[in-house]
Amino acid sequence: MKTIEDAKMMLENYGLSDCANKIISHAKNAIYIELDDVADENDIPVGSSKIGGNPDLPNGVSWPKDEANDRWLSFLCQINFKEVKPYDIENKLPDKGMLFFFYDWSVDGSPWGYDPKDASGKAVIYYDGDMSCLHRAEIPEKLKDEGYFAEPCRLSFEQRMDIPSTYSGIMDIIGLSPEDSDKYYDVCEEFDEESVNKLLGHSNNIQGDMELECELVANGLYCGDGTGYEEGAKRGLDKNVAHWNLLLQIDSYEDLGLMWGDCGRLYFWITAEDLEARNFEKTWLILQCG
Numbered sequence: 001m002k003t004i005e006d007a008k009m010m011l012e013n014y015g016l017s018d019c020a021n022k023i024i025s026h027a028k029n030a031i032y033i034e035l036d037d038v039a040d041e042n043d044i045p046v047g048s049s050k051i052g053g054n055p056d057l058p059n060g061v062s063w064p065k066d067e068a069n070d071r072w073l074s075f076l077c078q079i080n081f082k083e084v085k086p087y088d089i090e091n092k093l094p095d096k097g098m099l100f101f102f103y104d105w106s107v108d109g110s111p112w113g114y115d116p117k118d119a120s121g122k123a124v125i126y127y128d129g130d131m132s133c134l135h136r137a138e139i140p141e142k143l144k145d146e147g148y149f150a151e152p153c154r155l156s157f158e159q160r161m162d163i164p165s166t167y168s169g170i171m172d173i174i175g176l177s178p179e180d181s182d183k184y185y186d187v188c189e190e191f192d193e194e195s196v197n198k199l200l201g202h203s204n205n206i207q208g209d210m211e212l213e214c215e216l217v218a219n220g221l222y223c224g225d226g227t228g229y230e231e232g233a234k235r236g237l238d239k240n241v242a243h244w245n246l247l248l249q250i251d252s253y254e255d256l257g258l259m260w261g262d263c264g265r266l267y268f269w270i271t272a273e274d275l276e277a278r279n280f281e282k283t284w285l286i287l288q289c290g
Helices: 005-014 017-024 081-087 116-121 140-145 170-174 176-190 213-218 229-232 237-243 273-276
Strands: 026-037 054-060 076-079 096-101 120-125 134-135 153-162 198-200 245-253 263-270 283-287
Touching: 005 017, 005 153, 017 170, 017 176, 026 081, 026 140, 054 096, 054 140, 076 081, 076 245, 081 153, 116 120, 116 283, 170 237, 198 263, 213 229, 213 237, 213 245, 213 263, 229 237, 237 245, 245 273
Parallel strands: none
Antiparallel strands: 026 153, 026 198, 054 134, 076 096, 096 120, 198 245, 245 263, 263 283
16 A cells, blocks of 8 residues: 555455544554665675675674674664655654664574563664765674575665554554454455565564563563563553554565574564654564464
8 A cells, every 4th residue: 555545445445434544543654675686795885775795884883792692693684764765754764874783593592572681682773973984894703604694685665654454552542343353354464465574664463463562571571471461451551552663674585594483574663752762772673473
């Protein structure tokens, strides 16, 4: 769906005319990421948006490491905000600068994000300084030897409108009837794409909602069982799900060497407050797979 009008027409076609406006009120702008052909590292200019390869880190910034477990983090992607700004119609992202994403996808790592301790298994670095200070960093030898890196791939972008996934925590706020929920499930099933990478918008969930899980874990609650959810409900944390925003969604691509569990996805989440304040280091990561 590229426009609100497209979304409204689709919902009406599925018999959801009465609640279409309620659903659309939660629509968000999304910047869809298309992967161009795998490229030689030398053919990608320093500072360009890309997945995989070697990151173009600022001078003085070291390759991030999971210090708690003594493991280097693998480079996922870098986003040049100047390239994506034309598609950011809600003006949520910076006008310029770079954002770098790293993750521990080693056999002993690959955190799922349901434990507060998983915070050390990812890193998000924001740089808004002089672009001439970027340099192509070398992948640590241990990551090279163990194969925890992806092939380099240039990126292109497209603006679309997103409505919530049927598994999103936002659906509890919308409050559809059981009959309408079934219809909405069919909508999401038909229009869900096989591979989806994006900035902002709504997550394409493989499992359950993530907004509540982010809120609970960010408040130090373990979500590997029901105890964190029970404590979170007592503290009223379940009322805060709407302030979590999808920042980045990365799909699995075997050809690039990216595989999250069983063909899963990585999701980076950030609160509206931290996004506005550019506190990207407070981003939380969740892994879902089938």
